[in-house]
Amino acid sequence: MDSQDVKSDLVLILDYGSQYTHLITRRIRQLSVYSLCLNGTASLESIRKENPKVIILSGGPHSVHAPQAPCFPSGFIEYVESEKIPVLGICYGLQLLVQRLGGQVSIGEKQEYGRMEIEVQKACGLFGNRKVGDKQVVWMSHGDEAVNLPQGFEVAARSQQGAVAAVEDNKRRFYGFQYHPEVTHTHEGMETLQHFLFDVCGVSAEWKMEDVLEQEIKAIQEKVRLEDHVICALSGGVDSTVAATLVHKAIGDRLHCVFVDNGLLRYKERERVMETFERDLHLPVTCVDATEQFLSQLKGVVDPEMKRKIIGKEFINIFDAFAHDLEQKFGKRPAYLVQGTLYPDVIESCPPPGTQSTHSHTIKSHHNVGGLPKNMKLKLIEPLKLLFKDEVRALGSILNVPEAFLKRHPFPGPGLAVRVLGDVTQGNALDILRQVDEIFIQSIKDAGIYDKIWQAFAVFLPIRSVGVQGDQRTHSHVVALRAVTSQDGMTADWYNFEHNFLDDVARKICNSVRGINRVVQDITSKPPSTIEWE
Incomplete structure (x- = not known):
């Protein structure tokens, strides 16, 4: 799914490494608005290419005073002003805006972490119909604070300690929150984001799962040539099943699904899953028993990252062997492997610039992201990689995947190994x-x-x-x-x-x-x- 193909306004998030950046993306999508992350230091050309309606600068662990502190590219301010694109800075993003526009950011006399009350200082603007003096509970997480604002900026709210909590420059369309409206601990955060996007920025709520389905089918059909065959790794989980059903709808019987029993499955998982595939989903599935292969490679291994790498490698070895068998049958080796990679998988595995931030840490390698070997012969098709789990379930419902299957709890790719x-x-x-x-x-x-x-x-x-x-x-x-x-x-x-x-x-x-x-x-x-x- 290419963001340029999405038939709705795009809210682009420049990610500076906050643990909450993914939540900004998620909350905006909950409002039926398409949102996407780019590395906070992405090129101006990359930003222009996305044609954003709104840009959000995320929080992050850095100080704007630190050497090599991440920043938006040269020419960014001139670009957004000339295109009249609203920019919202959150936490570090606010401090970055203030500093780069001529204001002053200093180490706070009293650092602010956790729940805190703020008080509205300016009617209308960022807080809609809220009156001056109105209070609300928000979630703070910062050590620096804005002490002198750039020309044209006004204080929209202050914390109970008197620090700047929200700012706005309506003429140039620059805004900022020193707290995190995207977390649930900020009680009125969703209402604030909704007001900002729809009332302040004029964004349209037009993003629908039906559009995602249409775009993905089109993208797959354009990528996979008529003579190509495709392998799909089915785990029995929601993600791979929805991915397989989608690709099957796009290319039909040229999709060949393989379910691998790696000896790391749940109780009677193999029997239950294969029955579901055959009875309810009518997908062409080959079952491969590779228990001995996986367990022999895992013997004596205790490090979780090493487990994930080994499992990823063994899966690919099996898929390569399966591809060889298909080549013997059809006279052409399959070129693609379908996987049910989700957006959280991509985020936690900390991928290269252009897809997600390099300013955050790898939490764990997912076997279908960070666990894949570099010399893999098959090219990937990941139709769900920009979606969250509940969005995948919504997509599966449109594809008529049985509801009982869609409601299954997630199961990790490495299975019981973790x-x-x-x-x-x-x-x-x-x-x-x-x-x-x-x-x-x-x-x-x-x-x-x-x-x-x-x-x-x-x-x-x-x-x-x-x-x-x-x-x-x-x-x-x-x-x-x-x-x-x-x-x-x-x-x-x-x-x-x-x-x-x-x-x-x-x-x-x-x-x-x-x-x-x-x-x-x-x-x-x-x-x-x-x-x-x-």
Whole structure:
């Protein structure tokens, strides 16, 4: 999906490394407006090419006074003024605007972090119908502050400590928030963004999933020649299934799907998934049993990044072999591999400039992004790489993917390899984890709360604990249960189960799964943790 093909106004976000940048993108899309990130130091030509209706400068961990602090390109100010493009700076973005337009930014006398109250100083403008003196709770995260504003700027709001919290220059169409309207902790953040985009900037809410589908089918048909065949890696998850269904709609039987049993799947996953593909989706799928191949390569490996790299490499080896078999059959080697890569995968794997910021850190390599070998022979088709999970589900609904399938919880590409901490081949860790996970998930379904939870799973911990079972001392394994709620998987809160539910699940696990004598619950949000443990 090329942003130039999108039939709606584009809000372009220049990313300076904030952990919340992806949320800006997400919140804007929730308002039916297309948004896209570019590296904060992207060239002026790259910015012009996107033809943005609005530009947002994100926050970031830097100080504008630091050597080599990231900045928009030379000529940027002149460009946006000549084209009358509104620019909104958030946190670091505000400080960057102020400094580059002739104002002054200094280290704050009182640094501001977390929830804080701000007070409106100017009616209308950024805060719509809010009156002077009105207050609201926002989320702050900054050490520097604007102390002298450029000519033409006015203070729109101040924090309870008196620091500048929002600024605007309506004549030149420059605006800024020293807080983060995109996070849920800013109680009126969505209303503020909505007012800014629609009332201040005149953006149209015209971005629809139907347009995305039409654009992607067109792009695939233009990319894949009539004589080309394409391989699709099906994992049984929502993302790869929607990607396969979309590509199948675009090129028909020239798509060849392969489902790999790598020995790292959930309880009876292979049987259940293959039945769904055949009965409900009518996709052409070949199942490859590669359990021994994967587990032999993973034996003794404990580093999670190394696990992901190994798994990515082995998947590609299998796809190359599958491509060779197809070449023998059709006389032409497939040139493309379809993967269900999502926007959060791209963000967390920290890709090259032009797609996402190089000012943020790699959180983890996704096997279908950072885990792919550099010498891969197949070229990638990733029709979902600019979409979030709930957008993929909406797209799948349009493609008539069964609702029960679309509601499945996410499952990581590396499978149980990142849920068995340490060596996945230790003892019977995988078998134990499968049994525990099945009890946990089935209990959630029986309780009628599966759809309320974004993701739930069990983790095999590399420790043993002392217990008493059958009046005998045991020294057995420990498992952790994790369940979170989320909208897009980029931030998440732990799900607060009823105590009776947890008690019942823990008893079932310890009574039914040999080798387990202790069950713990993970009650950490994201951030500071990630959803998966590895």
